[in-house]
Amino acid sequence: MRVLLIEDDADMAGYIAQSLHDLGHATSVAGDGRVGLDLASREPFDVVVVDRMLPGLDGVSVVRTLRGRDMTVPVLFLTTMDGIDDRVAGLEAGGDDYLVKPFAMPELAARINALGRRGRLSVQDTVLRVADLEMDLVKRHVTRKGQRVELQPREFQLLEYLVRHAGQVVTRTMLLETVWDFHFDPQTNIVETHISRLRSKVDRDFSDPLIHTVRGTGYVLRDPV
Amino acid sequence: MCCVILSRFARTATFRLALVYAVIFGISSLLLFGFLYWRISVYGLEQLRGAIDLEMSVLIEEGRHSGIERLREEVDRLGGSAESRSNYYLLQDPRGRSVAGNLPGMIPRSGLFEFTIAPPATSATRPGRAGLSLFRGSILPDGSFLAIGRPLSELDDLNRLVLRALLAAVLVTALLALTGGLMLGRSVLHRIDTIAQTSARIVDGQMDVRVPVLGTGDELDRLASNLNLMLDRIQQLMEGVRQVSNDIAHDLRTPLARLRQRLERLSLGGAGTADREELEAALAEIDGILATFSALLRIAQIESGSRRSGFRTVDLSEVFGRLAEAYAPVAEDRGQRFSAAIEPGVTHNGDRELLTQMVANLVENAIRHAPEGAAVSMRLRSGEGGRPEAVIADNGPGIPKAETVHVFRRFYRLERNRTTAGNGLGLPLVAAVAELHGIRLELGDNRPGLIVTLRF
Numbered sequence: 001m002r003v004l005l006i007e008d009d010a011d012m013a014g015y016i017a018q019s020l021h022d023l024g025h026a027t028s029v030a031g032d033g034r035v036g037l038d039l040a041s042r043e044p045f046d047v048v049v050v051d052r053m054l055p056g057l058d059g060v061s062v063v064r065t066l067r068g069r070d071m072t073v074p075v076l077f078l079t080t081m082d083g084i085d086d087r088v089a090g091l092e093a094g095g096d097d098y099l100v101k102p103f104a105m106p107e108l109a110a111r112i113n114a115l116g117r118r119g120r121l122s123v124q125d126t127v128l129r130v131a132d133l134e135m136d137l138v139k140r141h142v143t144r145k146g147q148r149v150e151l152q153p154r155e156f157q158l159l160e161y162l163v164r165h166a167g168q169v170v171t172r173t174m175l176l177e178t179v180w181d182f183h184f185d186p187q188t189n190i191v192e193t194h195i196s197r198l199r200s201k202v203d204r205d206f207s208d209p210l211i212h213t214v215r216g217t218g219y220v221l222r223d224p225v
Numbered sequence: 226m227c228c229v230i231l232s233r234f235a236r237t238a239t240f241r242l243a244l245v246y247a248v249i250f251g252i253s254s255l256l257l258f259g260f261l262y263w264r265i266s267v268y269g270l271e272q273l274r275g276a277i278d279l280e281m282s283v284l285i286e287e288g289r290h291s292g293i294e295r296l297r298e299e300v301d302r303l304g305g306s307a308e309s310r311s312n313y314y315l316l317q318d319p320r321g322r323s324v325a326g327n328l329p330g331m332i333p334r335s336g337l338f339e340f341t342i343a344p345p346a347t348s349a350t351r352p353g354r355a356g357l358s359l360f361r362g363s364i365l366p367d368g369s370f371l372a373i374g375r376p377l378s379e380l381d382d383l384n385r386l387v388l389r390a391l392l393a394a395v396l397v398t399a400l401l402a403l404t405g406g407l408m409l410g411r412s413v414l415h416r417i418d419t420i421a422q423t424s425a426r427i428v429d430g431q432m433d434v435r436v437p438v439l440g441t442g443d444e445l446d447r448l449a450s451n452l453n454l455m456l457d458r459i460q461q462l463m464e465g466v467r468q469v470s471n472d473i474a475h476d477l478r479t480p481l482a483r484l485r486q487r488l489e490r491l492s493l494g495g496a497g498t499a500d501r502e503e504l505e506a507a508l509a510e511i512d513g514i515l516a517t518f519s520a521l522l523r524i525a526q527i528e529s530g531s532r533r534s535g536f537r538t539v540d541l542s543e544v545f546g547r548l549a550e551a552y553a554p555v556a557e558d559r560g561q562r563f564s565a566a567i568e569p570g571v572t573h574n575g576d577r578e579l580l581t582q583m584v585a586n587l588v589e590n591a592i593r594h595a596p597e598g599a600a601v602s603m604r605l606r607s608g609e610g611g612r613p614e615a616v617i618a619d620n621g622p623g624i625p626k627a628e629t630v631h632v633f634r635r636f637y638r639l640e641r642n643r644t645t646a647g648n649g650l651g652l653p654l655v656a657a658v659a660e661l662h663g664i665r666l667e668l669g670d671n672r673p674g675l676i677v678t679l680r681f
Contacts, residue, residue, distance in 0.1 A: 102481065184582045
């Protein structure tokens with residue numbers, strides 16, 4: 001994927017760029033808002049990662065300008081503050097996701113992956129398929145190898161998120177934010193508990209599991225083939 | 226009703242002060258006027274005796290110079306004159322026969338004595354020592370007996386008049402003292418009361434109120450301004466502590482972030498398995514510290530009240546439902562029974578995200594501290610006047626009553642929880658969110674366990 005990183009902290013930018021490069025993403029770095037906006041307008045990127053606090057033109061203004069030019073490239077905000085006021089302002093300006101600094105690199109990588117893939121998935125699909133798993137979004141039906149799998153509404157939502165991001169690592173925080181709308185760090189293992197219940201319904205009776213744990217990071221739903 | 230007000234008034238310091246004032250003034254004026262009365266009555270008696278003695282010496286002198294006949298005429302004249310109707314005169318010859326004056330005979334004796342004269346039937350009876358008179362008797366050189374008497378009743382009248390006046394004065398003094406005491410008490414105690422009310426508001430958390438200073442420079446003014454100085458100092462110290470912890474959290478976040486980045490680079494890079502485990506443990510430690518700083522800063526942000534501007538109607542039933550759904554399996558996996566009774570359509574004006582976190586913290590507290598087999602429950606209903614009321618309860622070990630006041634303090638942890646995970650910021654955050662929303666937070670004993678009631 002082609003990633004544009006707009007970040008004024010050179011040390012941080014270098015580290016992120018190197019890590020993304022190691023993960024196979026081609027990364028361009030812009031040291032301030034103006035240069036970043038210029039790059040984003042001229043070259044096609046799959047994802048733009050932008051720091052909220054930038055010298056010259058701040059992150060929110062950069063994104064607002066981009067959106068004003070009808071550019072739909074997915075944007076992830078990096079912020080040092082974790083107030084929702086900040087997050088809401090970022091999302092209202094046209095951001096698609098946000099991450100509070102300092103963050104774990106795998107978290108950023110997972111979110112960039114999720115954002116980059118979004119453009120290619122059709123939102124209109126009413127039936128999602130991964131291997132022998134089929135989700136009917138209209139009838140709220142799930143079958144595996146043609147066998148009906150009974151899910152609670154929240155389990156359905158959780159599975160849908162995993163299926164939509166099949167093949168990608170999704171982190172606990174991503175699941176908490178999108179499935180439960182929880183924007184805090186829980187002191188109990190909510191995600192693990194719900195994933196284990198989902199597994200017992202989706203994977204237990206089948207020889208080839210779809211849901212896998214990525215140690216220290218999160219989960220991935222993967223086609224066994 | 227009136228009695229209630231009176232009895233309440235009787236308990237006030239104003240009333241007691243006025244009463245003490247009145248009693249002291251009453252007693253001192255009573256002593257003063259008693260002394261005055263005593264002196265006046267003694268003086269009256271001395272005057273009377275002086276007058277009798279003078280008249281006696283005049284008459285004896287007259288008898289010596291002009292002879293006993295002249296004295297007899299004089300005594301008769303004095304005894305019969307109108308002005309001395311109530312004065313008594315008597316002259317007896319050496320054989321004891323009355324020869325002049327307005328009295329029948331009496332046994333001769335010299336010196337001062339009191340003697341009762343039966344009042345004439347015509348005269349009106351006087352109260353008091355009726356008919357008692359003070360007499361002086363003298364045996365003349367020829368053996369005759371001369372006696373002069375003045376009734377004591379006049380003196381009694383005077384004394385009674387003086388006494389009545391003095392008693393009235395005592396009464397007026399006491400009344401004045403009572404009124405003065407009340408007025409003084411009210412003005413002084415009103416100011417003390419103001420100080421008391423102000424300090425109560427400060428205890429309630431309104432740290433910026435101050436005791437009014439009148440500018441009179443009296444003791445109460447000095448007390449008020451000293452209290453204000455003390456409050457300023459406390460507020461400075463409190464703000465200092467808060468500022469320091471926020472500054473530490475802020476300033477350490479950047480170097481910690483860099484440190485985290487270096488460690489992560491190493492762990493993602495080509496480190497060996499043993500090294501990687503060490504590095505991951507170090508990363509987890511740093512993440513713990515960063516989470517603590519985040520929580521501290523979040524609490525500070527909530528306490529600043531800035532979030533209030535983003536308040537909107539929050540569907541509490543939805544929030545509670547989402548939380549119940551998320552936490553029920555967590556509790557069940559720990560072998561706990563989880564139950565939720567959530568009334569639909571309960572709403573409140575507030576910050577949805579903060580309210581979610583507040584309730585989540587309480588539910589997680591219950592789940593984490595209650596043992597296997599315990600019951601955890603959450604309830605939401607529309608209570609009195611449509612105000613939402615929520616309860617989160619468990620039957621775990623609970624919180625000792627003596628510690629309930631401390632658990633909302635930052636970093637406070639119960640003795641038995643020192644070894645379990647947690648940063649001691651969960652309940653302080655709950656308290657901050659509740660405070661921001663004006664929610665009354667009560668910790669109770671669930672016999673056994675903890676029951677937390679939220680009154681919106």
